[in-house]
Amino acid sequence: MEVWIGRQGERHGPYQEKQVREWLRSGQLGRDDLGWYDGLADWQPLSVLFPQETPAAAPTPSMYAPPPPLQQPASATRIDYAGFWQRFGAWIIDLIILTIPSMIVMYLLGGMEAYKHLLEQMQGNGDMSAALREYAAATESSSVASVVIGFVYYALCESSKWQATPGKLALRLRVTDMNGQRITLGRSAVRNAVRLTTLVIALIPFVCYIAVAWTQRKQGLHDLMASTLVLNGSAQEQPPQRPQSSSDHGSFNA
Template sequence: MEVWIGRDGERHGPYKEADIRQWLRSGQVSIDDLGWYEGLADWQPLSVLFPDEKPASAPPMAPPLPQRAATTAPEATADYAGFWQRFGAWVIDLIVLIVPSTIAFYAFGGLDAYKHFLEQVQGGADMATAMREYILGAQSSSVATVIIGFIYYALFEGSKWQATPGKLALRLRVTDIHGQRLTLGRAAARNAVRLTNIITGLIPFVCYLAVTWTQRKQGLHDLVAGTLVLNGRASEQAAAPPSRGRDDGAFNA
């Protein structure tokens, strides 16, 4: 487990749990410093996160403040995108995807399956049978459409823009839990969860409704993949690497 340390409104790390335990025992960090790790709802004092770790002796004064600049705690500055913003971005992306999806529908036999379905209905065939045959006939085009959507979202959200065209239009970006750009693997995982909506036919409700009540306005796919949707395009953000702790056994934030 990796833990961020919060001090005076700034975050430092992340650090390995074993290192933090050692620093608590040696007094290099204070039990009053705050800690946070992925999955924790809010910052907690280190004395709460590691109640079994106590300094061997009380330090003569509080541990010194970090000597170099650190990044601001994400919860203090993050501007989370709301439900209707994200829904609007989804609608725009749906419109953009109409073109490649229509091409796939034609190319993989979807139109022929639909024409055959209409002919059966007009000829008085059993509706259940006609619908079953249509679903089977349009299966290839449906799979192609799903794949196109998956690639679209994963590549755009894992790109330098960190957003699909719909999110760019509404000045949104997708980040990991620390506000950094997604790896392609995390972007793919995020959108793999969204595919469950396609299977159930409940887009966008299953994934997006959670945005209305979660603390950081995360959808189901955000919670599973550890991602956030924030206001502001990636190009508008200051280009600064995340603050990282050293692995040499010292607290140097």
């Protein structure tokens, strides 16, 4: 297993697990230094990753070699879950964006004519119950088309390399699996199928998003059902998913 080391806002490595354990035992690495390897959602203290390794004695100056080549800077922070209002704001932005294709579809499928007819019925003091039923029947196809457009929009965007819809990108949010990795199209489809169900019963965003306010990982109903997270930070700010190998096998000092 290859391990990346985070110290003072910089990322070093990757190094073999055996090396990291030796450096912990020799004291060249501190137990408060941070580590990350493929599969972790975020950086963790080395004391958490390798709790059994303790320094045998304080290191002497001769134990230190020149520092290994440094990689690009990386933030060693805890998992930063997106909050309720951030996610609600992203939903509003996406809703505004989706209004455009929805209005086009409504116009093409006769929804505007049905709306005008409904207004005429209301102004003429006609039977409102009958008028509403006629309107619902006339706009059924455009409503279904709008739902399908929204489903495809969310499913494709959140499983893309950006891991976010335009609304989430605007607020620097991303959708991940429970390990902080990009989700598949299938998982994204499941996640948004739950959103679609609540849309049908006219409860979105309340059912999906209200759970964000009180769940430990700020997950909505659709996150819980699909085992996903919404995190702060763009996809490009994540730790590397597949770190490149390093030829450095010397001592660690940074």
